[in-house]
Amino acid sequence: MVDPVLEISDLRKNFGGLVVTDGVTLDIGRGELHAVIGPNGAGKTTLINQISGLITPAAGTIRFNGADITGLPANKRAELGLARSFQITSVLPRFSALENVALAVQARIGTSYRFFARADCEQPFNEAAIAALAEVGLAGREHTLAEHLSHGEKRALELAMALAMQPKLLLLDEPMAGTGHEESARLIDVLRQLKGRFSMLLVEHDMNAVFALADRISVLTHGRILASGAPHAVRTDPKVVAAYLGEEME
């Protein structure tokens, strides 16, 4: 891959005796949507946590836009343009949807060491936030507290927060988790709109979503990459069928 956004090489992580990341090497090209699939407990979320800086790997390197970020804390990585969503919804429950996203904008533009003027009246923040909310289908819900949004809306809000950061790479940890059929169809539509504009790493159980969206798929089992390649190649890979897709399709 020429000039990838993200290069992970030989990443290793263990929790005590449990090896959760066992020599993972993968990369994401510019504008590519790279999906990572695998059974529960394969180490997908741990992988995303290491890329976003919430967990320090035991060994291996993570390069982002050519720079080694393996030792950087999460907030520095976010500053560099790495945004993520969480499998278990992670928003600010008692902030309005607008303020959740406005904070993401505030982190990106302008200092936060301002102590006197009201932040919720700052138009540049609010306008960018409103645009991001509209993009994920949350127009009209700006002033609802995040804790009062439906589950699907919270998933969309997570996505809006990540988008508002105008990231160079989006890490999406099961954005469809727990959503109903209609909601997940809507989220797939949203992701299709975003495809190409953002480089994305998508962890997802919803195979419809994965095969509809991914440019490349890597299959993770027991912390290792079992197979990696174009969707049709992965789908027919006998190892993958045996280890994962087979049981899923029963």
Place this chain on the structure above:
Amino acid sequence: MAQTLAAFSTVPLRRPDRPGLLPAMIFLVLALIPAAATLGPQSYLLGLFTRVMVFAIAAMALDFISGYGGLVSFGHAAFVGIGAYVVGILGAHGITDMLVSLPAALLASAIFAYLTGTVCMRTKSVYFIMITLAFGQMAYFIAGSLAPYGGDDGLTIRLRSTLLAFPFLQNDRTLYYFVLLCLFLAYLMFRAIVYSRFGRVFRGARENPTRMATLGFDVFRFQRVGYVIAGAVGGLAGFLLANATEFVSPAYMSWQRSGELIIMVLFGGIGSLHGAIVGAAGYLLIEEILSGITEQWKLIFGPLLVLVVLFARGGLLGLAGAMRERLARGRPRA
């Protein structure tokens, strides 16, 4: 913008950013107390309410970090004590000008907050409470060991702070108004901070620190700045307390004092700022009244506090809000 604000007012939940008229009423009452006091035991009332306002300032700073920042400090009295000791120690060396002692008090408390905060912020929840308590006790014992400044017995302040050699706090009524001014400015400052860019990050860090980090905020640094601001305002309260009591002692920093400040915040209504004033007034006035009746006043005050915490979430402010809502619905009391 008007539209934005209008939309905000339709949000169904009681929003923390709608303090309404209550703060204005509180300050109006406080401004009128010196006039009303002339009808009764004047110096006693002035002294009592000066104390109320001094503790309200300290409690408000605590409410800022605990109610908005989620950092419940059990060592907040240390900041007050440090501010007071700066006045006492400088006074012992003949320096009484508040142009020196006031900034020195703020700075000393801020530095203490910065240093201890750097350690405390590494911990969370119960551990944070314990470590702030430990630092508070450390300050308490250091103050008690200051033999040249009275040790455990404390230190009498011979002259209240002066301004360019003019003894302007000497008059109790002037002191009262000066404390009221400080309380008012502290309130305005905290209210502005809470809604500012910084305040939004500070509040967000309490809601979901992990999320804030992945948005790009260095949560630790923001929380430490908040802690330093609260520490400096605690130092302001200490400066005023030393002047009001004309005395400083290690007891100002005891963990019981820190506990009282937490009680004041809870009693008034955490996370509201002006609730801290109500809480400080409620606590000190009830103490004053009950201790006049019986020596064992805490036997009555304890259960009372339990009732408020159990049945009036949001303290006295919450209680007042609930009653107002009932009246507004026009329903006779069941």
